[in-house]
Every structure is written in structure tokens, then in C-alpha cells.
Amino acid sequence: MEKDQLIAEMKKIVGEENVLHSKEALYAYSYDATPGHIYMPDVVVSPGNVQEVSAIMKFANEHKIPVYPRGSGTNLSAGTAPLKGGIVLLMLRFNKILDLDLENLIAEVEVGVVVQDINDYVAPHGLIYPPDPGTVKTASLGGTICENSGGLRGLKYGITKNYVQGLEVVLANGDIIHTGGKNVKDVSGYDMTKLFTGSEGTLGIVTKAYLKLVPKPEAQASMIAVFNTLEDAGNAVSDIIAAKIIPATMEILDNSSIRTVEDFMHVGLPTDAAAILLLEVDGHPVIVADEKEKVLEVLKKNNAAEVTLAKSPEHKEQLWTARRMALPCLAKLRPTTFVEDATVPRSKLTQFLKIVTKAAKDYNVTIGTFGHAGDGNMHPTIVCDLRDKEEMERVHKAMDVIFRGAVELGGTLSGEHGIGLGKLPWMELQHGKEGMNAMKAIKRALDPNLILNPGKLIGEC
Amino acid sequence: MANEITAEEINKHDATLLKDIDDALANCMKCGNCQAGCPIYRETRKEFSVARGKISLMQAILSGKLEITKEFDSMMAQCLTCKTCAANCPCGVKADELILRGRHATIKARGLNPIKKTVFSLLSNRPLFNTVLRMGGMFGWLTFKDIPDKNAVLSRLPMPGMDPNRATAPLASTPLRAEYPPVIKVDNPRYKVAFFTGCTINFMYTDMGKAVIEVLKENGHEVILPGAQHCCGTPVHVSGAFELANEMAKHNIEVFERYECDYIVGACGSCVEALLDYPKWLEDEPDWAARAQNIADKVREISQFLVETGYKTDNLGAINKTVTMHDPCHMVRGIHVTEQPREILKSIPGLNFVEMKEHDRCCGSGGSFSLAHYELSRQINDRKCENIKATNADYVCASCPSCRMHITDGIVQNKMPQVVYHPIQLLAESYKLGKQK
Known part of the structure; x- marks a missing residue:
């Protein structure tokens, strides 16, 4: 199809002011937060309601034009990069929180709303929407649903899929379907809600979601512990869980991250420590007090060299500087930053960290892990520096070792960022040919013309 | 034909204009965190409105994928220079400065746009600029009508480039510097303080300037008002017309070098920031940069000066009102002066200080940005007005005449009761009330 005709058709559906097609505007939608993926779309279209999305999909399906749903474009897997040209479907006009149902603790939210705005909206009612990816202040709800984003509170509170209870989705052929809803229990049919959550825009266009909300925990206790060996830190993590305590957060920084933060921030971090653990338990004040004591005991038993308890919310912020600044400080070291998210069973944490450290050393690349x-x-x-070809080769070799290592330990390529394009080469390693075939069959069934975010997640189909 | 210029050559030429910021641009990791604070992105939600988009576009120019076009120019223009992106960038990228470089490259490649060309040629001719604005003030009543109690006016006639319903500041019938002798003497001066008035205070908000002079006198300082001082150059610099801005900087350096003074004070965050930045503007000319540094060392924002050198608090009269404060972008993220104006306001007896939500968020003015993008800057300002409304304050203080003008417009448009002042005006008023006791 001629580009001019495509643009004219899109204008007919959403109105002239909601179609962008200047070369400069298209370039601004050629990338996301993933380094090294720039592809020019043919047109950027901002629909204002689900009927418009449906009309766009019908047209695109008929003419086999690729469509890439996009929110804020902050993902780290090239999930929104318009790989094969076509239509960038900008969902940011879906910007309303439609309803807050306090009896069912459900928020009905359009996908263009920023996640933090949902939290700000429900906070006065003593509620939280727990998924809190690092991009919580910028990411759109739709992006976090499609990527099934996690965050710091994943251990205790789970991730996006645990809070999405229903969806409105436009299929590749333009059909509008509704999955799930306000029912806590719902086993009627396939769990389509979970299927679309984390589908990275390859199976349908999500336009609206029913989100489960939970009461805000009444009390918190935070602490930071310093370890001289990775083994001690890893054992402390396992022992805390074994003691039947599920902290809201339990974060780790390796030596390389600690040194980098200290170099930039001068906050007095122990630069010779092998690892730092940051922990927070939350809930009812009585339980929090009890769990705090138990955690302290476990930390001591596992040779924590130093443990500091947060005395106030401000003190906690100060203690958590190290974690908050880990990525920014690492990013300041070099122009290009790849934030990977390989995940292993927590019992294999120490082993995995050793694989990463060795890969960095073997291929002479700078890796900080937190x-x-x-x-x-x-x-x-x-x-690294994307402009340095030789260095990039070494980076990819190191990545290969890390991903293979994670999979061998029974882990997964991605805990929360998604596959997109970046981790495609290792998909078969984790899922096997049969696993890939099953996924491809689902893709072909729902998107026979392969127009939805083509080439991502399962690759060519 | 051999002499024909090809598109490829244009792209190559455009790329050279940004070559030296290649590394600075590459430091942006495209995380998009700048979306969270950018006042323009919050309204438009378009990628090219935000720093990440603009940096990407500049990189596309550098790599020859795009050329410098009118569209590129208009995207680069969508920035308030509020520095929120730079202040929150995890990679420490100073996107605001890089965007100015993009604007500079645009002027190099495409020339200045016609309206700016006219305004800047007026600015480059100081005597003519002074005459025009003075005449405007003398005949202001012909073209503007007063809005009672707001020190604001509405245009009676359609003005080129201005929204007819917009409340603006009145042009003073006599500019500030024409009302005073070049040196205002006091007995046994504590310090000799030169006052950099800036254009808006000199030609429009003379009440702010008078308050500064009164407060300085009250505290035993001799005030020097160099008559030949000129616009600080900020409007020109932020348009990317660096060469002209640098000429204006040099003129001001020469003017202030002629006076023996201990300090140079300004009452506008943007002007003060410019004076402090002159060494950076002129870094390619080391001699000038050194002279600029000598000047910059003496420069203080008025509240900063008062808190640093001490000011009288024993003779203050009570102002029984509630006040809230807006932190102008160039005060909070430019020169990092936020505590001193608060300290001054809180020292005034009777005055009840209430902090507003998002007090350091841009008011949407962005100097000339609000002229070119009035509707957008209004939307940004409406949010500021809502935050002001929630405080139930009587007064709003802002250490920037441009913010004062834009917030006043917002208050008029939203039919709110507040009046906007510079903090120093309340201090001057308090001294005055103290004497009436």
C-alpha cells in the first residue's frame, strides 16, 4: 500500500490531528529505551477510543500492515521498536481512570495512564497498586501489562499479572473482546487475561484493564546489611525465606555496583564489601516488629559484617540511596547501558552472581549487578559504547554466557523486562523447539496475518 | 551540474554543526525518565516534546538520517528551558543546554525566524530598544487597559504575536533607571551594590526594582544603577543565537567593570543565572571569560545577598496575610536559590507562609516560549494556578518578573483573587509598615 494512502485512511479514522507522519515525528517513534534498535515507522496514529482501535486493526489486517502498540516507550527489550515499518499505535490518549470500585477493590483504568498516577489516585483511600517497575513514574499501564512488569515488591506482592483481573482487547481482525472482570474467582474458559498479559503486543491491543488493589501496609521496617562474601549474602536470602518471612523487598548490590555508587555519591558505602542487602518487612505493626527481630537474627547468623536499621522514613531514603542510585551511577560510567533481567531460583543466586562476575572478567566488559x-x-x-564495534562483540559474548548460565541453573532469560528483540536468540535454548512451536501456534491463531508487533517475542513465525 | 548542492551534502553540513556534542548526546541512555517532569510533555505526550526525543533527533542529524528542517526547528522550540529534565536525569545529561545547541545549529543552517530577527535586531541596538520601550510606556494607556489591583493590563488593540485575552504587565510610563540617579548614596555605606535591573524590571515591573532599591537603602548599602546596562542576553541565548547573546554579555561586562562595587545584585533568577553563566558562554574567548568570571564572582540574587550579608529584622511591620511561593525554574534549578526567599518571607511578622504543591514546577512561561505557544503555556500554568488555589493564599511570591507576569495572567484567566509579588516587595512593604508604627 502507498504510504500516502495509509496516512489518508488513518486520518479518516482518528482525525488529522491524531496522525503524525513528518520524517522528524516518525524518527521520534523509531526507538524505545533499548540501545541499538532504531526502525522507522510509516505513520504514528493516536486513537481516542476502542472503536477507533478496532477500525485501525481491521484496515491494517486487511492490508497486512504491521502495528506496534506503544505507550511511553520506556521498555528495555525493544518491545515497541517498529521493526518492520507500518503503524505505531500510540495509546496515550487512553488516559482516564474510569472507575474506582471500593467495594470490590477494583480500578477500571485505560492503558495510557501512567502507573504512578494510579497509585496517587488510590492512595487517599488507603490502597496501593503494587507493581512498581523502576519506570513507575513514566511507564503507561498498557506497557506494564504487555511486558508483565515486576518491580521491587515482587517477592511478597507479585507482579503485574497478579493484579490484572480483566481486560478489554482489540484483536488483530478488529474484534473487541472482554476477558475476566471483577470476579475474584473466574474459571469460565481459557484464562485469556493472563495470555494477553505479557504478550508484548503480539496477540492483541489492550485498551482497558480491571486492576486489583490491596490495602496499604500499616507499618514498615527497613534495614541494610553488609556482607564480606557472596555466599553469606546468598545464604542470608535463602535463610530468611526458610524462616517463613516474606519481606516486601530484599534487594542486593554486588561489589561492582557498590564501588560505582560510592565513586559518584560518596555516601560512605563499604567499597570492599562483596554485597549489600537491603530489606524491608511490612504489614501489621506487631508482625513487623516480630519479623524485624527474626530477620536481624538471620543476618547475624550469616555473618553480616554490619547491619543498620532505618530510624525514620528519611533515614530509610538515605540508606536506600545505594539501591536507588545503582543504575544511574552505572549508566554514568559509559554512554550505552544494557539493563538485563535474567532470573534464577533464589537458591541459585550466589552461583549466578559468580557467573556474571566471571563473564565480565573473561570478556573484559564492565558489569554491575544489583x-x-x-x-x-x-x-x-x-x-559500554554502542559506537565501538569491537567492544560490542565482547558485550554480546558476555551476554551469551550470562543467559546460558541462567537457563542452565533452571532460570529464565527475563524476569520482568520481556523478550522483545534483545533476548530472542536464546528463546529456543530455554523453551525448546516444541515450546516455541506451541507459542507460535497461539500467535498464528490470533494473528494469522502476523501484523501485531511482528518479529518480537517468538521471532519469525 | 558540478556546482549543485545535493541533499547528502546538506545533511553532512548539518551534521558538522552538532559534531562536538556527539559524546554528550550519546550519554543519554534513552530511559525516558525525563517524561516524568517535563511540563510540555505532560500536556502534549508527544515524544519530540521531551528531552529524550530532542536528543534523538539531534543524533539523527549527526548520523545523517535527518536534516535540519523547519519541523526540526519547531520541535527544538518546544522547550521551556526549565531544566527539570536535567535535574532528574539519571545519566546527568544536561539536556537543556544540548537543546540550545540544537537551536543554535538550526540558526546556523536555516537562519533566524523572521519575528525573532526583528526582535533581536532591536535588542542588539540598545539606544533604540530603550527608546521604543520608553515610548511604549508613555503611550501605554492608549493600547492597554488596567486590571485593578493586579498590576496587569489587557490589550485594547490586537497585538502581533499575542493572544488578545492575555493579561500582561504594563509598560512603565517612566523606566526604573530613569527615575533614579546613577548612584544612590547613603551615609557610611556597608557595601557598594550595583543593581542589574534586567529589562522586565526596568521597563515593566518598576515596582519590583523600587522595592530592591528601598531594601538595599534600608540596610545601609549604596546602590549603583549603571545606565548603560543592557538585556542580560537570556532570550537571545536560549534561542540559540549564541553570537549575539555573547555580544550582549560583553557589553554588560564592560559596563559593570566601570564601577567599583562590592556586589552586583539582580532580582530576576534568569538574569542572575545569565550573569553567572557569562564565563561559560564566553569560554571560547579566554580573556573575556576571565573578565566575565570577575563579574560573576560579585553576582548575587537579591535574597541571597540579603541573607548572606544580613538584613534588618528589628523594624519590620506586620503583614497579616497568607503567602505561598513559586520557585522559578532558573532560581531552583539554575542558581539553586530556594531557601533565602523563604527565609525572608518567614521573617516578616504576621505573614503566614504556606507551601504549595509542586512549588518548583515550571509556571509555563519560559520567557518568549509563552508568546509563541500561548495555549500550551496556559495549560501548564492552569496546573500552577490550581496548586495556588489550594493554598488559599492572598499573595503568591516569585523571584522572577516573567513568572510574575505569567502567573498573574493565569490568576486573571481563572478569576482567582491572588496577587503576585516578588518576595522583596513584601520585605520593602514590611519596612514601610514598620516606620508607620
């Missing part, structure tokens, strides 16, 4: 120790979701962060 992440969610409690759920084994690590962020080996590789900093």
Missing part, C-alpha cells in the same frame, strides 16, 4: 534478591531477579547491567 536486583531483586528475594525473587532471584537480577539486573546485570552492562555499560
